[in-house]
Amino acid sequence: MQNFQLEQLINQKLNAQAISDYAPNGLQVEGKSEIKKMITGVTASLALIDHAIQQKADAILVHHGYFWKSENPCIRGMKGERIKRLLVNDINLYGYHLPLDIHPELGNNALLAQLLGIENLQPLEQGSNSIPMWGMLRESVAAQDFSQQIAQVLGKTPITCDVEKFNPNAPRLIHKVGICTGGGQGYIDLAYSQGCDAFISGEISEQTTHSAREQGIHYFACGHHVTERYGIKALGEWLANEYGFDVEFIDIDNPA
Template structure:
């Protein structure tokens, strides 16, 4: 029969992503327990009400996301939108899997690895042949932008690849050769990238100090969208699940301009 037990899938995901290596802002793994057997999974970026409803409409048994629930320092009271999301999952016996930093970091399936692939970036390798990284938990990737494109040209490539116009800070004619990147809301990690002497730092979001750090260091900054940069890891993970188990896995993109 084309199914996998919920426990077997949870164990495979934990073995693949190794969440115990990270001090994260949320629990990683099976956040809400539903059916004991899974035939159909919906993957997405965030466990929003819209994604839950789409999964229920398609008779899925589980959702797998990058942004799950129960974040550190959030209000623990179960009311309003939080209650509605949780009630939907429980009412329909829907498993909710979520992996945050472990999905960012995975060297093959992770958001950073997959964004580099989508944008045609060439990761730098260390002496062991692993991608060179820096910053907290080694989340920031280091590499090269082939072709020596200008910031303006690379921004146009990003727009075409992600279908979203990025925020560019810096001289539009500046050549971008060495680049550092970290998907999502990693603007605070730009200092680690600057210390590596890169020409540009790419992440999802920007904060007010980002502009000044970029101008004062001469390191171009690219804000390509939190959601837009984090659509690809969960899709790669979904494909790996479909290869490992005889179940249906579908990705649904609930677009978000942030």
């Protein structure tokens, strides 16, 4: 498939044009025109690029690409080395950020919820393009048991805030859960205001702990990378199954 045709295909699948984002979604670095073999991964790191070069891939498809609004626009240093290797080896780079977080089928939120038994996801914000979501657990569960479940499913023990120790009014059982993968910890107050018993994100900030304890909402910081590895993998599998691409997902470990 031609590289711009692939971009149009994914844009349509993810409804990318309808979502305002912090970086361009789609083809970020142009390489060879014909694409057959593709490497997918969470972040377009140098390690992922080097693997794609070794495998003679035509394209790399990631969740975290380049050209974020707050970054220095100069192509030098680490950024310059990454882009140079893409250009020298004629490799296309595609990045899909928020469209891949919120997609109801292939999105990070949807797939993480599915893994954790959270059903019937709904927008936590007004509008169809809400980034945070909420859903209901199939069965109510104690916070400690839910933490153990998360650790077993994700292979990483989440950071919690010992909410019941600091707030006697915190719910003893978790039923309604807010979720926003990656750096979504700032939505914890919104989750509380919408009646969630717990909130899940990837990262935690200093103030998140106090929000959880003082408002009595259980919080689970599961890891930015860990919570966002499922969407890009699913997108690659969809492309392989529906269009016959040779796709390999590479999970480069990241403790964050």
